[in-house]
Amino acid sequence: MTVEKIKLAQGAGGELMDQLIKNKILKYLVEDESAEVSLSMLDDAAVIDDIVFSTDSHTVQPIIFPGGDVGSLAVSGTINDVAVMGAKPIALSAGFIVEEGLSVETFEKIVKSMSKCAKDAGVPIITGDTKVVEKGAVQEFMINTSGIGKRTSLLDTNIEVVKRYRVFKKRWLLDSNLAKGDKIILSGNIGEHGIALLSFREGYGFETTIKSDVAPVNALMEKALSVGGVVSAKDPTRGGLANTINEFSEKSNIGVVLKEESIPIPDGVRSACDMLGIDPLEIGNEGKVVLGVVEDKADEVLAAIKQHPLGKNVAIIGEITDKIKGVVLETTVGGKRNLHKPLGDPVPRIC
């Protein structure tokens, strides 16, 4: 008899991870009716008593990389998961697992980076926990951040705008809210985080000046919400844009057509991907958001996001349709291909 074992690809944010979560976790965790947005909805965060609640453990390697570190990543990642629900992130927790022997200088550098990132985003770290484990029990430094967020009038007025254009009964920006005609907006360049990490790892044999895009998107989300008309939002982390759009399609049970030429991919990412045989649409990002917006408000939301420093390359990259199922990519050469959820992430340990 062979013993079934957990595989690396099961933690990579794609199909295989979906199966692990559905068959080995959700099956056992008791569904609770008190949560308005619950675990089984597998959205970016849950909601209970109008409190938005999310968690992420960050196991990135290397722990300091071009453009950021595990500290800024942890803060940004959790702020983003709360913000894309349409909530205002109000507080973070920080759970440290440190390997004995980590240099105090590195530890301090990362704590300072967390602090700066949280302060810049206006979301305080209010509670924490520190574990030090013996050498070999954890690789260097892993950080869990959980976050809570509140409903604000910004979300309410955003939803009022949506209701001017179509029937809308949801109270939060869920992956399942999309409907025919909605436009898909991507806030900026994709692929930078994963490529920056790879370039810093040994054995890949390429150099690049690309930096991780890691950043909190809560202020950018506020810009979008203040226009109104946003129905869904998601940060394209593990599994990249391909995973995010497929989540939208599956949960909203509707087709999505993306125009490849409109997706902003920096040249450096494109050439690195060509060399490595990686699809940039499958690479995780840590400072981007993908929005679903009612058609009539898409241009205005785009313009508002463009005002924010993180949104200067914002683009409308596709739209929702009931003519197809799943996700279709209209390629730059005039063809069409189905865009599937990746099996796993092409770049491991990115978050």
Place this chain on the structure above:
Amino acid sequence: MTVEKIKLAQGAGGELMDQLIKNKILKYLVEDESAEVSLSMLDDAAVIDDIVFSTDSHTVQPIIFPGGDVGSLAVSGTINDVAVMGAKPIALSAGFIVEEGLSVETFEKIVKSMSKCAKDAGVPIITGDTKVVEKGAVQEFMINTSGIGKRTSLLDTNIEVVKRYRVFKKRWLLDSNLAKGDKIILSGNIGEHGIALLSFREGYGFETTIKSDVAPVNALMEKALSVGGVVSAKDPTRGGLANTINEFSEKSNIGVVLKEESIPIPDGVRSACDMLGIDPLEIGNEGKVVLGVVEDKADEVLAAIKQHPLGKNVAIIGEITDKIKGVVLETTVGGKRNLHKPLGDPVPRIC
């Protein structure tokens, strides 16, 4: 030049960890005035907008031990940190870091155990995150749980009772709330969790039938609050009872006298401690609570806790005094000794 490195004992819940937190973490994390109970108060949880928020990463070894596992420990630990603030825990998050190659059977067993523990305690796990890392990057399975809790009328009426007996301006059960005359109540036996873990580890050469006390204490806390008169509560985890009582003494800036003979220590724990040269007062517990109660209500609170299955060995173990500084233990042989905060935990990786 030698490079300063993080040491194992700095994560053990005693003096050395205090220094790490104060000098290398709090120094950099920006204090935020929006939190009513903030990070720098180093209480069991923080409070912002009347939401109680706490986090804990669980790195226990072995991951399955007599009486529990990392799953039940993670659920109980976080419920307890929220409950001892006087709040009602309403939801948990679960952040999994899994080592590639962990048997799926073990993984499922632990997820089921979490689910059962959360269900029994009436606190749903509503959001989660799963990371799988390559072999050697984490030891087996580590779990972060964060929790949120709400203020209920039970806490308000408890505080009304306190105010009948003395001036009391606090809104939560903080370590800093104790005053002269308050009694210290311990909800049951100490030392079982640490000894159960040690007995299961290789190389200690002793056997015991002792099981971990891991359990959620939220229902027991409700019993105590429903009587009223509780001013402080804390779960004596890392650093054990010695650490908890010293935290009370330091933060309330008042003396504590404990009576050794009244502290419930099972014979098996006592003999294992004698053999290993460990002080049972310094061993972490995972299903106990230490309460500060106004003198006139102590007997009633004790009686209420005794009704709960987890409270059958509840005892009044000491009282608050302004005649001394720090913590004094009146020993069974009639002597007195100062009880200090342990430097580190005598049993590593207990939580």
